[in-house]
Amino acid sequence: MPAGVFKERYAELMAHLRYPIHWAGLALGVAVLALLPLAGAYSVSLAADAAVFLIAAIGLNITTGLAGQISLAQGALMGVGAYAVAKTVEALAAGGHSVAGMALLLIPAAGLAAAAVGLLLALPSFRLKGYYLAMASLAAQVLLVYIFKTIIDPQQGITMPDEAKTVADIYFGDGYPMYYLVIAITAVMALAAANIGRSSVGRAMKAVRDNDVSASIVGIDVARTKALAFALGAFYAGIAGALYALTNNSVAWDAFELATSIDLLAMVLVGGAGRIIWGSLLGVLLLRVVWSNLDAPLSSLGFINLVGGVDAVKYLVFGLLVAYFVVKEPEGLIGVLRRVKEYLRLWPFSY
Amino acid sequence: MFSAAKRHPTRKEVVGFDSWGRPGDSVPGLLELWEPSRRYAEKPRIAERSILIVEDVRVEFGGIVAVDGAGFRLEPGQILALIGPNGAGKTSLLNVVSGFYRPRRGHVIFMGRDITHLPPHKRARMGLARTFQHSELFMHMTVVENIMTGLEPWRRYSLLDAALWTEKARRWEEWARWKAEQVIDLLELHRYRDRVVEGLPPGIQKRVDLARALAQDPKVVLMDEPMAGLSREEKEDLARAIVEVNETQGVSFVLVEHDLEVVMDLCDYVVAMESGRVIAEGPPEAVARDPKVVEAYLGG
Ligand SMILES: Nc1ncnc2c1ncn2[C@@H]1O[C@H](COP(=O)(O)OP(=O)(O)OP(=O)(O)O)[C@@H](O)[C@H]1O
Ligand SMILES: [Mg+2]
Numbered sequence: 001m002p003a004g005v006f007k008e009r010y011a012e013l014m015a016h017l018r019y020p021i022h023w024a025g026l027a028l029g030v031a032v033l034a035l036l037p038l039a040g041a042y043s044v045s046l047a048a049d050a051a052v053f054l055i056a057a058i059g060l061n062i063t064t065g066l067a068g069q070i071s072l073a074q075g076a077l078m079g080v081g082a083y084a085v086a087k088t089v090e091a092l093a094a095g096g097h098s099v100a101g102m103a104l105l106l107i108p109a110a111g112l113a114a115a116a117v118g119l120l121l122a123l124p125s126f127r128l129k130g131y132y133l134a135m136a137s138l139a140a141q142v143l144l145v146y147i148f149k150t151i152i153d154p155q156q157g158i159t160m161p162d163e164a165k166t167v168a169d170i171y172f173g174d175g176y177p178m179y180y181l182v183i184a185i186t187a188v189m190a191l192a193a194a195n196i197g198r199s200s201v202g203r204a205m206k207a208v209r210d211n212d213v214s215a216s217i218v219g220i221d222v223a224r225t226k227a228l229a230f231a232l233g234a235f236y237a238g239i240a241g242a243l244y245a246l247t248n249n250s251v252a253w254d255a256f257e258l259a260t261s262i263d264l265l266a267m268v269l270v271g272g273a274g275r276i277i278w279g280s281l282l283g284v285l286l287l288r289v290v291w292s293n294l295d296a297p298l299s300s301l302g303f304i305n306l307v308g309g310v311d312a313v314k315y316l317v318f319g320l321l322v323a324y325f326v327v328k329e330p331e332g333l334i335g336v337l338r339r340v341k342e343y344l345r346l347w348p349f350s351y
Numbered sequence: 352m353f354s355a356a357k358r359h360p361t362r363k364e365v366v367g368f369d370s371w372g373r374p375g376d377s378v379p380g381l382l383e384l385w386e387p388s389r390r391y392a393e394k395p396r397i398a399e400r401s402i403l404i405v406e407d408v409r410v411e412f413g414g415i416v417a418v419d420g421a422g423f424r425l426e427p428g429q430i431l432a433l434i435g436p437n438g439a440g441k442t443s444l445l446n447v448v449s450g451f452y453r454p455r456r457g458h459v460i461f462m463g464r465d466i467t468h469l470p471p472h473k474r475a476r477m478g479l480a481r482t483f484q485h486s487e488l489f490m491h492m493t494v495v496e497n498i499m500t501g502l503e504p505w506r507r508y509s510l511l512d513a514a515l516w517t518e519k520a521r522r523w524e525e526w527a528r529w530k531a532e533q534v535i536d537l538l539e540l541h542r543y544r545d546r547v548v549e550g551l552p553p554g555i556q557k558r559v560d561l562a563r564a565l566a567q568d569p570k571v572v573l574m575d576e577p578m579a580g581l582s583r584e585e586k587e588d589l590a591r592a593i594v595e596v597n598e599t600q601g602v603s604f605v606l607v608e609h610d611l612e613v614v615m616d617l618c619d620y621v622v623a624m625e626s627g628r629v630i631a632e633g634p635p636e637a638v639a640r641d642p643k644v645v646e647a648y649l650g651g
Contacts, residue, residue: 014524192514199513199520200499200506200527203492207500210489217449217487218567219475219504228510274491 016194033183037176044179045247046289051186052243053288057267057280058193059236063118064265065273066202067229068209069125073137075260076144077234079253080117081110081241083148086158086251093161101167103160103246107185110242111235117144118234122227141261148253159250172246182243189239190277196232197276205229206274263287266318270325272332282333287318402427402603403448403479403571408457410443410627417443419627422457423605425571430597430604432614432635435624436647441607442484444624445573448605449481450474462570476504480569482560484576484607490549494540494559497548498531501566534562538592554585561589565596572596573605578613586610590617611639623647 017023037044060074085106092099124136149156165173172178196202207215208225216222245251271283291314298310307313329335403425410418418440425431433441446452448459450471459467466474475481480501489497505527512520535544538558543551548559557577564572577593578586590613596602608614614621614635621638623631631641638644 014521014528195516195520196510196513199508199516199524200503201510201513203496203500204503206492206496207489207503210491211487213451214483214487214489215500216471217475217481218501218563219472220500221472232510 014198016191037179041175044175046292048179048182048243048247050284050289051182052240052247053264053267054280054284055186055189055243056237056240057264057271057284058190058276059233059240060264061233061268061271061273061276061280062193062196062205062236063229063233065268065279066197066209066276067205067226069122069226069229070130070134070265071121071137071230071233072134072258072261072265073121073141073144074233074237074264075256075258075262076141076148077114077118077121077237078241078244078260079144079148079256080114080234081238082245082251082256083152083158083241084110084113084238085242085245086160087152089160089164090158093164099161099164101164103164103242104167104172104181107239107242107246110245111238114238114241115231115235118230118232118237119227121234122230125226125230126223138258141258145253145257148256153251153253156254157250157252160245165246174247178247182247185239185243189236193236193276201228209274266322268332270321270332272334273330275332275334279332279334282337286333291318400427401425402462403605404458404460405444405448406458406460408444408447408459409455410440410447410452411455416627418447418454420457421624421627421629423622423629423632425603425605426620427570428597428601428603429620430593430606430618432618432621433605433607433624434609434611434614434621434638434644435630438626439624439647440627441624442575443627445481445575445605445607448573449479472504475567478568478570479573480564480567480571481573482557482564482575482577484579486553486556486560488548488556488559488563491547493545493547494543494551494562495528495531495535495545497559498534498562498566499527501563502527502530504567531566534566537565537595538562539588554581554589557581557585557589558592561592565602569602571603571605573607575607576609577606578608578610586613593617615639 017026033047036047056074056078059077060071063069063071063074085103088106088109089099089102092102121137121140125133128136162171162173165171170177172181204215204220204225205228207218207220208222208229212222215225241256244255248255267283267287268280269283270287271281272279294314295310298313325332331338401424405422405424407420407422408418409416409420421440421444423431423433433444435441443452447454447457450466450469450473454467457467458465461474461477461479464477466477466479469477489500492500506523508517508520508523535541538561540555540558540562543555543559548556551559557580561572561574561577564574574593577589581589593604593606594617597604606614606618618635621632621635622629623638623641623644625643625647630643630647631638633641
């Protein structure tokens with residue numbers, strides 16, 4: 001914290017942007033995001049993909065990081081959001097109705113649909129904790145994918161007509177319009193999450209995470225708070241799923257399998273559980289953006305095939321990375337960064 | 352909780368129990384009689400107006416009977432001590448009062464309402480606060496956040512207000528922070544305000560625990576061994592804070608305490624337990640002289 005800057009009112013302490021450096025960071029971020037399309041189509045689709053996963057990771061960070069309710073079903077909940085949009089559009093088209101702009105109009109509904117399923121997932125949390133709760137959410141994940149496979153999407157792949165992604169003659173399925181829309185929605189969702197995190201609702205969730213016995217003794221309705229944490233996290237997953245449906249050619253269940261849930265949980269744990277914005281962002285940047293661009297550099301290494309190939313090495317490193325952070329750095333990358341910052345602040349007089 | 356309006360309720364507000372749980376003026380002149388004094392002997396006992404009545408409670412764990420027909424009555428403004436050797440069932444009895452244990456038998460009546468089957472958070476919302484024998488704070492939250500969690504039941508804005516950070520949410524949060532600052536002032540926690548609880552010295556943690564309880568505007572605070580593990584100085588500080596809250600706001604206390612010196616100094620009334628039963632009760636001096644109590648303490 002910059003020395004010598006004192007805040008007079010509590011409102012000033014609560015503000016997200018408290019110091020000039022925060023404003024500078026915001027300006028820089030906006031500039032980079034606004035100009036990114038100049039770097040070409042690949043960076044646009046990469047950034048949009050990262051944004052979609054950032055929304056889902058923020059949601060999981062609310063459920064798991066803020067409220068302490070471990071969930072291995074965030075991927076399937078994304079699927080609920082994606083299928084809510086794709087299936088509705090498919091059904092409308094089959095019924096001969098106009099689907100113009102529906103893929104966009106249905107985004108909030110996708111969030112609500114996933115939130116409803118998230119509420120069901122909260123039920124085991126009233127009884128179970130820790131590993132047992134993780135197992136219950138794992139079961140839900142598997143069950144949901146099974147439902148996708150057998151009932152909702154037996155053909156493996158629903159493609160929405162371009163018309164559904166078009167509003168006022170602008171096609172939001174790819175390119176700049178898609179990019180700016182996704183980034184704008186992500187920014188709003190992130191800001192809302194940050195606001196909830198610093199509110200009394202967020203404090204109640206943290207209280208339940210730290211000590212649910214004490215939470216009830218200060219008058220917090222623990223069951224209700226858990227239910228809210230699950231529903232809110234699932235709402236974010238649903239929005240992310242709807243954006244996935246918008247930005248990809250087709251919706252298929254293999255994108256929402258257990259591996260996706262594990263990836264999301266890893267992003268939260270490695271980035272920083274409980275740090276809902278910056279922790280999630282770091283996790284997504286490392287485990288989604290950097291990760292998906294490692295294949296080419298890795299395969300150019302001559303010895304890579306001697307140790308089992310690119311995929312094997314990536315799995316191994318992923319596992320080690322997650323294990324390391326869970327055991328050694330429970331605060332995640334955010335915690336590491338904070339220590340670096342402290343060190344630099346004191347440098348050269350470190351002690 | 353510390354606003355002047357609340358500290359001096361007008362006579363009109365006071366019907367039955369007022370917002371502080373003090374007896375009302377349905378009996379003419381009762382409010383004048385009632386004064387949150389520290390000495391039980393000087394206070395009129397208003398039997399039917401006891402703010403907390405714990406009756407004939409029995410708690411069993413498997414074969415073990417932890418509480419066997421114990422109970423007590425707490426008068427408004429009173430500081431009551433619950434003493435007894437290790438394993439006497441004091442904590443178990445408090446757990447029944449705050450709602451963690453379902454008693455096999457017996458009742459808990461708070462402000463004239465039977466709360467035996469109410470979940471803990473609803474009891475807390477009625478004004479029943481609690482501190483713990485072993486620290487049960489929110490370890491990864493700061494001191495001020497810990498204190499502010501006690502205000503969540505009084506949140507007056509919706510989730511949507513929170514997400515959009517509307518004027519309503521901002522105003523409430525400012526109010527909540529102001530409330531927390533009052534308690535921080537009272538318990539002199541300024542230096543620790545923004546420190547994460549984990550790693551704070553035990554004495555400070557005990558104070559934070561009390562602060563969190565007081566932030567809820569309680570009518571009754573149950574404290575399980577608040578003085579355990581504190582230095583002499585810390586004990587005096589904590590005792591002073593308890594007396595101040597008791598005298599200025601009329602909050603009643605139930606203290607489970609081993610330190611008999613503290614009990615004699617602080618309490619109006621003492622209930623002594625052994626093996627789940629009440630073996631003696633009355634003013635501190637009388638209980639301290641009671642042969643059964645002397646034996647329980649020396650024998651135990
Ligand atoms: N959860 C539990 N399960 C089984 N037995 C218990 C449980 N809690 C308490 N007991 C038993 O009940 C009896 C009373 O315990 P309790 O903790 O209420 O005593 P206490 O008076 O608070 O003692 P101390 O002064 O040591 O805190 C003890 O014999 C204890 O072993
Ligand atoms: Mg005890």
